[in-house]
Amino acid sequence: MTGTTSGSRLQLPRYVLTDPALRTPVAYADYRSTALRAPLRTPVDLPHRLTEVTGPLLGEDRVLPQDADLTLRRGGEALGQRIVVYGRVLDSDGRPVPDALVEVWQANAAGRYRHVVDNWPAPLDPHFDGLGRVVTDSVGRYEFLTIRPGAYPWGNHHNAWRPAHIHFSLFGRAFTQRLVTQMYFPDDPLFGQDPIFNAIPAAARHRAISRYDLERTQDNWALAFEWDIVLRGTDQTPFETDDDGDVA
Amino acid sequence: MTLDPLDVPPDPTTPFQPRSGRRGTGFLTEPLRLGTTPSATVGPYLAIGLTWPDGAWAAAEGTGGGIWIRGRVFDGAGDLVPDAMVETWQADPDGGFPSPEDPRGASSYPGFRGYARVQTIDPPGEFGLFTLKPGRVPDGEGGLQAPHIDVSLFARGLLDRVVTRIYFADEAEANAEDAVLKGLPEDRRQTLIATPTDDGYRLDVHLQGDRETVFFAV
Numbered sequence A: 001m002t003g004t005t006s007g008s009r010l011q012l013p014r015y016v017l018t019d020p021a022l023r024t025p026v027a028y029a030d031y032r033s034t035a036l037r038a039p040l041r042t043p044v045d046l047p048h049r050l051t052e053v054t055g056p057l058l059g060e061d062r063v064l065p066q067d068a069d070l071t072l073r074r075g076g077e078a079l080g081q082r083i084v085v086y087g088r089v090l091d092s093d094g095r096p097v098p099d100a101l102v103e104v105w106q107a108n109a110a111g112r113y114r115h116v117v118d119n120w121p122a123p124l125d126p127h128f129d130g131l132g133r134v135v136t137d138s139v140g141r142y143e144f145l146t147i148r149p150g151a152y153p154w155g156n157h158h159n160a161w162r163p164a165h166i167h168f169s170l171f172g173r174a175f176t177q178r179l180v181t182q183m184y185f186p187d188d189p190l191f192g193q194d195p196i197f198n199a200i201p202a203a204a205r206h207r208a209i210s211r212y213d214l215e216r217t218q219d220n221w222a223l224a225f226e227w228d229i230v231l232r233g234t235d236q237t238p239f240e241t242d243d244d245g246d247v248a
Numbered sequence B: 001m002t003l004d005p006l007d008v009p010p011d012p013t014t015p016f017q018p019r020s021g022r023r024g025t026g027f028l029t030e031p032l033r034l035g036t037t038p039s040a041t042v043g044p045y046l047a048i049g050l051t052w053p054d055g056a057w058a059a060a061e062g063t064g065g066g067i068w069i070r071g072r073v074f075d076g077a078g079d080l081v082p083d084a085m086v087e088t089w090q091a092d093p094d095g096g097f098p099s100p101e102d103p104r105g106a107s108s109y110p111g112f113r114g115y116a117r118v119q120t121i122d123p124p125g126e127f128g129l130f131t132l133k134p135g136r137v138p139d140g141e142g143g144l145q146a147p148h149i150d151v152s153l154f155a156r157g158l159l160d161r162v163v164t165r166i167y168f169a170d171e172a173e174a175n176a177e178d179a180v181l182k183g184l185p186e187d188r189r190q191t192l193i194a195t196p197t198d199d200g201y202r203l204d205v206h207l208q209g210d211r212e213t214v215f216f217a218v
């Protein structure tokens, strides 16, 4: 995929830019916290050099097998609707992203996070901490067992409720591919008034919504939702060869 | 909001080149290239999912020649941002990367991870990470870049990460030759340059305002 040194020139992959009309903007007026935080100046284009096309190797040593099961923590079972959340991590030219670290965090079934800043009157669950980690397999697949998170109020506007969601953090192979996002559930009636969901351009919103998957439900045990995650891919240029016929 | 199978996003502006023979998934809603998943804010509870006990150590504790890079993050009102996450990625002192994506081959500099992840929780608004000063890295076109660290900053109130770089004030000669720095007006350039301290360097990040940090589109 990548080239090798040719004199002082390097052939580097070019990561394609997502059309701005299909990307979440950094700022969105209806999401009030962006007003004082999102930079106001136009970002400067940074060409993709070695630092941008490489990235850290963060794999198996950061993850334990039990990190994929959020329903069994602190010696007991979490309350709520058990769900399997699974899918593939791909890049935009369709290649799976293997050995990629996937980190998730979420509210409990009542919509409460185990975090000091979250003190709205919904109960904590002693057996749910809301943290999951896995590494994708050789064909980019990931899978968690968790409970369906509740919606929660957040004070952005009058009677504002976040639609149920799971936070996802992903590394691909390169700095350019880094992604933090949120996965939603199909047909949530709270989508209409949520500025974090609606900040996503309309044509790309479906990509943030998981699909109910009857096939993967576990009989008498858990429902299932499928969600594929697509990271930026490369604009693959043909390899050049030098006089010796070696790939240069 | 349900999926409308006829609401097809526009194709990429560049013509599709079927180099790989891959033609998308075949679903109505997918263009020939798969659409990337849209980003979302980390929100206020990122500490649940993204805290690492060893996050600050881009170089292992005790590595010779290690430096602390510290700084603060400010919002547009001049207030400290107490719930941001700063991630860094950089070359080792020889200019290599511990990444198989480096076309020169992955480097393995002793004790060096090259990546740090820290939050601005304690003290509020401040971050600190331990690393080695990066060497100069080829720019891929026959020149060298000045020593630099790529930075991603995530926070509640940012719907996507923002990206910046850290350069070093005591690398004046290299900085003067750096293509990225050269492209910036002098006063803007200064927002990227960390100043030496007793045990490393310091650079504050201003998300907005007169001293708004230079952020990059990558």
Ligand SMILES: [Fe+3]
Pocket (backbone or CB within 6 Å): A162, A165, A167, B043, B045
């Ligand atoms: Fe949330």
